[in-house]
Amino acid sequence: MSVDLDLSPPEVPEPTLFESLLRYGLFLGAIFQLVCILATIIPTSKSHEQSESVQPNDTRSSDPNRKTKIPAPQTRQKMKKESKKKR
Template identity: 55%
Template sequence: MASDLDFSPPEVPEPTFLENLLRYGLFLGAIFQLICVLAIIVPIPKSSEAEPAEPRNVEVSRRPKAVVPSASKRPKKETKKKR
């Protein structure tokens, strides 16, 4: 009865090329996500050699904007004729 039991490890087939590609692609994607999260969390110090940006003149930076009627405030159609 003890000789009937097979305790050898099951045969696992070798991974195919596409399975390997998927595995390494997932690893690269995870590393990229970790880098992106660390870039958000860890601030990058500004270098002292960089020249400060010149403040823009307020009058020059403001441009008149054209008034665009919004979709909710359309002019009502006149149903009656003007006499």
Template identity: 75%
Template sequence: MASDLDFSPPEVPEPTFLENLLRYGLFLGAIFQLICVLAIIVPIPKSYEVEFHLEA
């Protein structure tokens, strides 16, 4: 009965170019969305420009 069990790893085909492109594209899209959400949550302090009036 123990000889009937097959513990070898399943044969998984290598991903194609389009599958890799989709995987990495979705990964980069998720990172971009996280950056956008963090940009809304964490405000960046604005730098105020100081104007100098020089008298001649």
């Protein structure tokens, strides 16, 4: 009843050049994705926010008598509607 068990680790072949390139390419892709995700999460620098705050954002406060502009309908949309009516 004595059974000879081979407990040595299985032989793993050496990775080929293509497998090595694929492995490192996947690592670089993962690092690039993490950098992109972190760039969207981390807020921008303070110097960028300060330069935006210097410019006047609200023109209504400086000229209260100025009328608000009503956006004119786009001519392309008018042309589409007219061409549909002609059909």
